[in-house]
Amino acid sequence: MNFHLNPEQAAFQAEVIDFIEHSLPAGWNDEHGTFAERLAVEREVMTRLAARHWLALPWPKEYGGLGASPMQQLIFNEQMAYHRVPGTVNMGVAWVGPVVMLYGRDDQKQQYLSRIADGTDLWCTLYSEPGAGSDLAAMQTRAVRDGDDYIINGQKIWTSFGHYADWGWLAARTDPDVPKHKGISTFAIKMDTPGITVRPLINMAGSHEFNEIFFEDVRVPAANLVGEENRGWYNVAVGLDFERSSIGATSGSRRHVDELVAYLRTQKPRIDPAIKHRLVDEAIGVALLRNMAYYIASQQEKTGIAPTRESQMAKLFGAELQQRIAATALQVFGMEGQAARPGSASSDYQYSLLRSVANTIEGGTSEIQRAVIATRGLGLPRE
Ligand SMILES: Cc1cc2nc3c(=O)[nH]c(=O)nc-3n(C[C@H](O)[C@H](O)[C@H](O)COP(=O)(O)OP(=O)(O)OC[C@H]3O[C@@H](n4cnc5c(N)ncnc54)[C@H](O)[C@@H]3O)c2cc1C
Structure with missing residues (x-):
C-alpha cells in the first residue's frame, strides 16, 4: 500500500x-x-x-x-x-443528489441537481420520527395519493438544518398494509409548502442544529415522488450508505490533537504524565483513522465502490475518537476547562465535548454500527 x-x-x-x-x-x-x-x-x-x-x-x-x-x-x-x-456539510451533495442520479427521472435531475451543485438550494433529510430512529422502517408519516398530489401528515424529528433548508428529502409511508420496509416512498418537498411547521430543538451544547417538523395536510405534487412508489426503502438504504461512506472529514480530530500538543508545548512547562499518555493514544487514533480513510479511498479508486465494512468501521471509530479527544482536551485545560468562559481557548473544547455526544448517534448509533459490522462485516451470527 x-x-x-x-x-x-x-x-x-x-x-x-x-x-x-x-x-x-x-x-x-x-x-x-x-x-x-x-x-x-x-x-x-x-x-x-x-x-x-x-x-x-x-x-x-x-x-x-x-x-x-x-x-x-x-x-x-x-x-x-x-x-x-x-x-x-451538505446533504444535497452527499446523498440526495447521488440518489436522484440513480433513481430520479431526467426532469428531476434537471430540476434538482444543478441547483444543489451551484449552491442555490440546501436540502435537509426527513427520515427520523419520534418512534422511528434505529428502526427507521417503522416510520408512520403518511403520504396518501389525491389526484395529482400526495397529502402528507405526520411528524419528523432531529431534522438537521430544517430551519434553513430550501428542500426536504422526505421518506413517508404510502402503503400501511404491507411489511414495513415495502410501503415507503421518497419525495422531494419544498420546505415552504403550506402545512409544514418547523420547531427548533436546542441540543445540549446550546446550539440550534436540529428541529422537529410537523406535516398537516401538506400537498406535494406526485411529480416529486423520486423513484417508484413503495420502493423508497431502497433509496433510503442507498442514501445511508453514501452518508456512512463519506471519507476524509475526520481530519478535524487531527487538528484538535495538533492544537492540544502545540498548547502544551508552549504553555505548560510541566505536564502530568497521564495527560501525555492520553495524548499519545489520541495521536495513534488519529493516525489510524487517517490510514483507514486512505485505504477506503484507494479501494474505491480500484473497485468503484467504497468498502462497506471498512467505511462502517471508520465511522464508528471516528465518532468515538472525537469523543475521547474532546474529553482529553478538558483534562489538558484542567480547571479552566471545567469553567470555560465564552471565547476562551478551552470553551471551544467544552462545546466539542458536549457536541461530541451526538457523534455516536447521528447517521446510525454506535450500537447499531457494531451490530451491523458484527454480522455483515465479521460474519457472526445474528442474536
Ligand atoms: C446531531 C444529530 C443530527 C441528526 N440529523 C438527522 C437528520 O438530519 N435527519 C434525520 O432524519 N435524522 C437525524 N438524526 C437522527 C438520528 O438518525 C437518530 O437519532 C438515530 O438514528 C437514532 O435513533 P433514535 O434517536 O430514535 O434512537 P433509538 O433508535 O430510540 O435508540 C435509543 C438507544 O437504543 C439503542 N438501540 C436501538 N435499537 C437497538 C438495537 N437493535 N440493538 C442495540 N441497541 C439499540 C441505540 O443505539 C440508542 O443508544 C440526527 C441525530 C443527531 C444526534
Whole structure:
C-alpha cells in the first residue's frame, strides 16, 4: 500500500490550500458571529466553492461537479475539515443528489441537481420520527395519493438544518398494509409548502442544529415522488450508505490533537504524565483513522465502490475518537476547562465535548454500527 500523493494529487492539494488561504470570504473562521452572519458566510463559501465546481466535486461534470476521484475527494475533505471551513456539510451533495442520479427521472435531475451543485438550494433529510430512529422502517408519516398530489401528515424529528433548508428529502409511508420496509416512498418537498411547521430543538451544547417538523395536510405534487412508489426503502438504504461512506472529514480530530500538543508545548512547562499518555493514544487514533480513510479511498479508486465494512468501521471509530479527544482536551485545560468562559481557548473544547455526544448517534448509533459490522462485516451470527 502506498499512500503518497502523486504529482497531480499533490498539485490539487496545494490548490485547495491556496483557496483556503486566499479565496474565502472575510470572517469565514469567526465562529462567534450571530446565526444570520454565519449562515451568510456559509452560503458565500458554498458559492465560491461552486464557482470552481468543488461544491459537488465527485459529481459528474454534466451535473455541475468535476467527476473527481475518491482520492481527490479525500484530499479536499481533509483540508476543509482540518481548516474548519464552513459550508461543506451538505446533504444535497452527499446523498440526495447521488440518489436522484440513480433513481430520479431526467426532469428531476434537471430540476434538482444543478441547483444543489451551484449552491442555490440546501436540502435537509426527513427520515427520523419520534418512534422511528434505529428502526427507521417503522416510520408512520403518511403520504396518501389525491389526484395529482400526495397529502402528507405526520411528524419528523432531529431534522438537521430544517430551519434553513430550501428542500426536504422526505421518506413517508404510502402503503400501511404491507411489511414495513415495502410501503415507503421518497419525495422531494419544498420546505415552504403550506402545512409544514418547523420547531427548533436546542441540543445540549446550546446550539440550534436540529428541529422537529410537523406535516398537516401538506400537498406535494406526485411529480416529486423520486423513484417508484413503495420502493423508497431502497433509496433510503442507498442514501445511508453514501452518508456512512463519506471519507476524509475526520481530519478535524487531527487538528484538535495538533492544537492540544502545540498548547502544551508552549504553555505548560510541566505536564502530568497521564495527560501525555492520553495524548499519545489520541495521536495513534488519529493516525489510524487517517490510514483507514486512505485505504477506503484507494479501494474505491480500484473497485468503484467504497468498502462497506471498512467505511462502517471508520465511522464508528471516528465518532468515538472525537469523543475521547474532546474529553482529553478538558483534562489538558484542567480547571479552566471545567469553567470555560465564552471565547476562551478551552470553551471551544467544552462545546466539542458536549457536541461530541451526538457523534455516536447521528447517521446510525454506535450500537447499531457494531451490530451491523458484527454480522455483515465479521460474519457472526445474528442474536
Ligand atoms: C446531531 C444529530 C443530527 C441528526 N440529523 C438527522 C437528520 O438530519 N435527519 C434525520 O432524519 N435524522 C437525524 N438524526 C437522527 C438520528 O438518525 C437518530 O437519532 C438515530 O438514528 C437514532 O435513533 P433514535 O434517536 O430514535 O434512537 P433509538 O433508535 O430510540 O435508540 C435509543 C438507544 O437504543 C439503542 N438501540 C436501538 N435499537 C437497538 C438495537 N437493535 N440493538 C442495540 N441497541 C439499540 C441505540 O443505539 C440508542 O443508544 C440526527 C441525530 C443527531 C444526534
